[in-house]
Amino acid sequence: MKVLYSAEDIAGKVQEIATEINRLCPERPLILLGVLKGSLHFVSDLARALEGDVRIDFIQPKSYEGTKTSGIVQLKKDHDVNIEGKDVIIVEDIVDTGLTLTYLVELLSTRRPKSLRVASLLRKPDAAIHPAQIDFVGFDIANEFVVGYGLDHDERYRSLPFIAVLQSSDQTDS
Ligand code: IMP
Numbered sequence: 596m597k598v599l600y601s602a603e604d605i606a607g608k609v610q611e612i613a614t615e616i617n618r619l620c621p622e623r624p625l626i627l628l629g630v631l632k633g634s635l636h637f638v639s640d641l642a643r644a645l646e647g648d649v650r651i652d653f654i655q656p657k658s659y660e661g662t663k664t665s666g667i668v669q670l671k672k673d674h675d676v677n678i679e680g681k682d683v684i685i686v687e688d689i690v691d692t693g694l695t696l697t698y699l700v701e702l703l704s705t706r707r708p709k710s711l712r713v714a715s716l717l718r719k720p721d722a723a724i725h726p727a728q729i730d731f732v733g734f735d736i737a738n739e740f741v742v743g744y745g746l747d748h749d750e751r752y753r754s755l756p757f758i759a760v761l762q763s764s765d766q767t768d769s
Contacts, residue, residue: 596742596765600734602756605716605744608733609637612714613644615731620712622682624648628674630699631655632753633688636745637716641686652676654685656695668698683708684730687715688745693725700727717741717758 600608616625625645629638631653642649655672683703690696696713703711714731721738742748742765743755752761 596759596762598757598759599736599741600744600758602744605733605756605758606640608716609640610644612716612731612733613641616641616684616714617646619730620682620684620710622710624650624681626650626652626676626678626681626683626708627686628678628683628703629653629686630688630695631672633745633747634686634716635753637688638686641714650676654699656699668695670702678703678706678708680707680709682710683712685711685713687713687729689717689719689741690715690727690729691719691722693723693727696727696729697725716744717746 625648627638627642627649629635629651638651642651652674653672654674657669657671685699685703687696700711700713712730713728715729716733718729718732718735719738720735740748740761741758742752742761743758745753746758747753748761
């Protein structure tokens with residue numbers, strides 16, 4: 596496994612993103628909609644780095660099986676809070692093809708939030724198929740499969756404090 600970003604790199608980047616959000620989105624309350632499960636650490640760290648009345652909820656699209664996308668997005672869990680008339684940021688772990696984000700933005704827009712923005716810790720520009728606007732991006736990475744800091748491969752590696760590129764020998768269960 597090749598470490599791409601250490602825990603310190605990630606903490607510094609989360610703080611940078613929080614500073615940008617505090618500057619560009621001063622409206623409060625601010626609702627963070629974390630996209631489960633991959634954003635679990637990011638949404639938690641980001642919320643604690645933001646100022647003022649920040650609220651947290653979660654939404655869960657059906658995710659990858661293995662390293663291949665199914666091409667279809669379904670919702671497993673909807674958010675609980677009413678977002679109508681509220682300032683909302685979708686908090687993603689990674690935007691790969693953009694399919695999931697496009698689906699979420701379309702869905703959540705119909706619920707008439709006052710504003711809807713997107714923060715993603717990682718983005719793979721070379722994998723983009725569905726163009727989706729991302730307001731706050733942490734790191735642009737190559738088109739490789741990464742794990743750690745919430746990102747998994749078949750539920751493994753989410754608890755790693757760093758982000759690493761998964762090599763083929765790491766993909767078998769042991
Ligand atoms: P997209 O719909 O193709 O943009 O994929 C978005 C979702 O796929 C993310 O929220 C992740 O759950 C998953 N995903 C995409 N790339 C990776 C990766 O490199 N590692 C782990 N999960 C990934």
